[in-house]
Amino acid sequence: MALVEVKNLKKYFVNNDGLLYKLANKGPIKVKAVDDVSFKIEKEDTLAVVGESGCGKTTVARSVLRLIEPTAGEILYKGRSINNFNKQELKAFREDAQMILQDPRSSLNPRFIVEEIVSEPLYIHDQIKDDLNLLDRVWELLDLVGLSKRYSELFPHELSGGQARRVGIARALALQPEFIVCDEPTSGLDISIMSAVLNLMKKLQQEYQLTYLWISHNLHEVRYISNKVAVMYLGKIVEITDTDTIFNNSVHPYTEALFSSLRGINDNWNYQEHEIIEGEVPSPINPPAGCSFHPRCKYSFDKCKKVEPELKEVEIGHLAACHLYN
Amino acid sequence: MFKSQKFFRFQKKSARVIKIMKKDYKAYLGGSVIMLILISAIFAPLIAPADPYKTNVTKRLEGPSLQNLLGTDSLGRDILSRLIYAARPAVLVSFGGIIISVIIGIILGLLAAYVGGILESIILFIFDVIRAFPPIILILVLLSIIGPSLLSVIVILGVTIMPRYGRVVRAETLSEKEEDFVEAARSLGADNSRIIFKHILPNIFASVLVLSGMDMASMIMWEAGLSFLGLGLQPPLSSWGVMLQESYQYIQTAPLMILWPALAIMLTMLGFSTFAESLRVALNPKLNQEV
């Protein structure tokens, strides 16, 4: 049984506010942030969700933790639907599943010292048996993420970006979770700090058998950290398979374009002769009919403009949503 | 359980705040003014050199002398003693009014921001109604219903300026609610009361504090105005406002007389706002890097 299973998740943001807007009688603006997304994450796996801004990857991350209520669809955690959890069940789930937010510093309360930040989950879940030993536990957690004891008395603004990120990770580990959603945990960090964070996350995963849902737009990082990749475009998963396959044998034209433009420091190349995909991601308010990628796709044919492709198995464990393959 | 880690942390944090304020001249300035007023209010009978109600028609409108340090008023009463006694209503009205408006404002503002929907519309409507009336008319109407007394003045002033706090609290709560650290707390399983009391309120408190520091003084002015209309304190009780109004008639014959209550009001205003400012800075870890 998969640890996390997302079934046909949909999240539409509807905006019909404002008197003038109603008078103009245009009907509500519907933004399909996530449109029919399904995937599974096995225990101890890392599923990376990649895509450009506005593709809905953050919305997926928040829905999986039920921080927002989905419009439709179901999210199963250990086989049980989290959408029907009552208060106690939800609290138990929150103990098991943690989140690391994108901005390292703003995810920490500016008026808390590190000790309070890291111990907060312990207070929330009544895990403090002996209050006097709390500090030991906090130090233990800080040590785990490579921070010394003295940091426990600092305020977030006194930390560097990398240190704040480590504090955020320590907080996520405090309850010994099984599943962590990481929303671009390395964005905005310097290279040397980013590599330290990546190594730390990898080490923690092995040590504590963690399962990650890893949201990212950095494909190099995805290669390093994940073993499954889902590529999203305009609220849909267009391709999902394991990391090796997606880097070597991707089938969807969008994935192909995204990964073919991928160059590392060891390649000899330059932007002038670089293959680029034209155009930008269309607005999710008014997505193109048919396959949403067809206006930018070099292989597109008639059917792509009319019929929306379904996510189908191309080979075992490799799904893609493209008319070229079925 | 008494001396828990929480207690140590609180001790450490408050020691930090005190340490910062000790370095701030504003804290001393504001603090000493507030102390002065509080002491005069509490120990008025002990400090006042003369009976504030004892009239002496032969000594009307005298200037400062050794006997009457600040002179006498139109009925020959000692101005200094009256000023000291008048600190009592000043403290009661300003503190009482502010506390009432801050408490109601925070509750309504939080409810509006947190519950939303119809309740928010209703609360905002109440705010708008209160703000739509010129305050003096609102106060007069309410006072004529409840009847004039110090307590009713306090309650009514508190209610009248409450929408200021309610609006600020609501607006700041709405923006704090979207902060990343609030979302982080939610993902950790924190319930609403924890989010409100641990994460949101401490972060919006600074704005409320600054606002209330400024409002303290205007409370005293309002009380003065109402007393003048005969709706606040009843003679022979004195307040700074009452004294201001009395002296006003004699501004040509005894110009110094109006100076004393005016100075008292100004000093109070200065004291409260500088102290509030100093406290705001000390409470915000970002604003005091070096400790």
Next chain:
Amino acid sequence: MPDKILKINNLAVEYRNKGKYLRVLQDINLELDSGEILALVGESGSGKSTLGKTILRLLPDSARIAEGSIFFKGKDICNLSEKDFNDQIRGQEMAMVIQNPQNALNPVFKVGTQILDVLYFKSKKQKSRKELKKEAVEILKKVGISDPEYRFGEYPHQFSGGMKQRVMLAMAFISNPSLLIADEPTTALDLTVEAQILNLLSNLVDEYKTSILYISHDLGVVVGLSDRIAVMYAGRIVEVAQTRELFDHPNHPYTEALLKCLPDYKKTEELQTIPGQVPDPGNYPVGCNFHPRCSYSFERCRQEDPRLEKIASEHFSACFLNDR
């Protein structure tokens, strides 16, 4: 040396903080040929943006140039009066593209109007705005904005981030500058859009023969764009080399460590990390700024400042290891 567009000699910049001057840039020596793209890379706090601002004289009042000189086309621009600098150089000979295109365009004016303004001032207020409109549309077309006549009348919020950065590039290239300072212009953009913008930038450079000082923290971007790279660490330039040379044969321990930190899709071995952290600006250690984090450091590193020395043709490095 007519070919050198920009020549920086022994530049040092200080910031005033609580009455004391903190040195944030030290010993900067840099040359830029015409038509060359030089990438300035470094982590946050390395002083790379400060250097860009110093060249354009956009430093705040609390900062001052403590030592050294900047020659632009053979002219010392440090001694130019602010008025002359603004009239002759800034926006004419030198232009800048900043990181966040969202804030760079004024939201209350139409995009076309803002381009026209630049053209109008470039023509020294000789031509009317009407005459210039055709030129402006032409420029929009050149930077790859589809349907430019229609887009001309739209407001900045109707443009996507990528399109705004295209407009910024267009405005920067209007005056045909000799030097463009680009401060992380693609950081806020998506991967595919970033590639488009950098492709455009490369082509514009070819066409206009403009030199570019490209400030970035992203080695993966720089590798496909620049001719040469200067690596900065804690207010100093530690290594300058041709792009390929730098990646294939890094000399300075910092550069070497940085490259081993970088996750790369071809790399499967464990990433390295650099112990410790970047020192705060102005609070640099005695000796080589990198020595507390350097695995090769020895006695001399703790005492003397290394200077940029030539170690191969067009390859400079500031490290005492080369003297041993």
